[in-house]
Amino acid sequence: MNEKTESAKTQETVIESFTLDHDAVKAPYVRLIDTTQGPKGDIISNFDVRLTQPNEEFIDTASLHTLEHLLAKYLRPQIDGYIDCSPYGCRTGFHLLAWGELSAHDAAVALKKALEQTMETTIEGVPGIARKECGNYLDHSLEGAKSWAGKILEQGISDDAFERHLV
Numbered sequence: 630m631n632e633k634t635e636s637a638k639t640q641e642t643v644i645e646s647f648t649l650d651h652d653a654v655k656a657p658y659v660r661l662i663d664t665t666q667g668p669k670g671d672i673i674s675n676f677d678v679r680l681t682q683p684n685e686e687f688i689d690t691a692s693l694h695t696l697e698h699l700l701a702k703y704l705r706p707q708i709d710g711y712i713d714c715s716p717y718g719c720r721t722g723f724h725l726l727a728w729g730e731l732s733a734h735d736a737a738v739a740l741k742k743a744l745e746q747t748m749e750t751t752i753e754g755v756p757g758i759a760r761k762e763c764g765n766y767l768d769h770s771l772e773g774a775k776s777w778a779g780k781i782l783e784q785g786i787s788d789d790a791f792e793r794h795l796v
């Protein structure tokens with residue numbers, strides 16, 4: 630085994646989101662995890678969009694799934710360089726990725742508006758919920774998505790994970 634293989638093998642993979650103290654945060658919040666520069670110089674901003682308090686409250690899968698479809702619709706036009714917003718397996722929030730540098734404040738403002746738009750959405754306004762368009766088209770709840778959106782807006786969205794600093 631050469632030196633390079635040896636070091637790659639012994640180097641531990643550190644995943645930032647697993648090093649976060651999930652008891653120390655105060656949800657709902659948007660946190661900039663990091664900005665990463667690719668080999669050609671492009672920058673990607675990576676956000677922790679935490680909607681419920683970890684290990685206390687979890688969004689049911691149907692509501693989370695509909696929120697995912699609605700955030701794709703409502704966040705994209707608000708965020709320059711929007712790449713993706715995908716739900717966490719723990720069902721407490723989403724991972725948001727965008728090209729370029731974007732602040733947690735601006736991402737939180739966009740999220741707030743997207744949740745306000747969610748509150749006004751009728752079933753015709755939910756994108757991609759036909760069988761052909763979705764991998765689990767029966768597992769949706771617009772009513773649930775709206776109820777969570779209302780609750781999150783009522784609590785307020787912070788642009789700081791550890792101190793309540795509402796946008």
Ligand SMILES: [Zn+2]
Pocket residue numbers: 694698757762763764765766
């Ligand atoms: Zn889907």
